[in-house]
Amino acid sequence: MKKTIIICIAAFQLLSCNSKKSQEEDNTVSIDSVSTNNEIDPIRVFEGTLPCADCNGIQTVLKVNIVDNNFELTSIYEGKSPEKKIVEKGNLNTEKGLDKDKDGTIYILNWDKPQTEQIYYGYYSNNPEKLYRLDRDKKIIKSQLHYFLELNE
CATH class of the missing domain: 2.40.128.640 (Lipocalin)
Known part of the structure; x- marks a missing residue:
């Protein structure tokens, strides 16, 4: 039972880290596209x-x-x-x-x-x-x- 809980926690942490990294990459892509396409030099x-x-x-x-x-x-x-x-x-x-x-x-x-x-x-x-x-x-x-x-x- 303890092994199952530990595996579940580890899997949850792994998925949440990947999910966060994926979101950061998505944000970076959108920021780059905004800065190169839509931003006006001040x-x-x-x-x-x-x-x-x-x-x-x-x-x-x-x-x-x-x-x-x-x-x-x-x-x-x-x-x-x-x-x-x-x-x-x-x-x-x-x-x-x-x-x-x-x-x-x-x-x-x-x-x-x-x-x-x-x-x-x-x-x-x-x-x-x-x-x-x-x-x-x-x-x-x-x-x-x-x-x-x-x-x-």
Whole structure:
């Protein structure tokens, strides 16, 4: 009788260990598939040259950290003597909805400062790699000039 109980306990422990290991392996597989397929890098870098009224263009790099809700915006005014470089860091907030795209996203740079110091960029949900500079009303600037940055992968 004691041998039967010991064998049952041993079998139960063995099965529970295998069951636990199997669950851990399953979790690892699902975590790996999520991280490689569905996870977005928390730091996104957009680059491009924006139009400039009194220079050759504004070489712009925008780094957004969507986890920590902050940004770094670097602007170099090309063709100025000497070239003017401005680096701005601050807090970031997001809003849903860009034009008629309810799933589009708007980045509000310096959202915690007065509206006159806020800067707006946004992208459509079907093309998150193209980030448009927005006007004070959070609308895309309608122009033949290129008011957008592209995701640097």
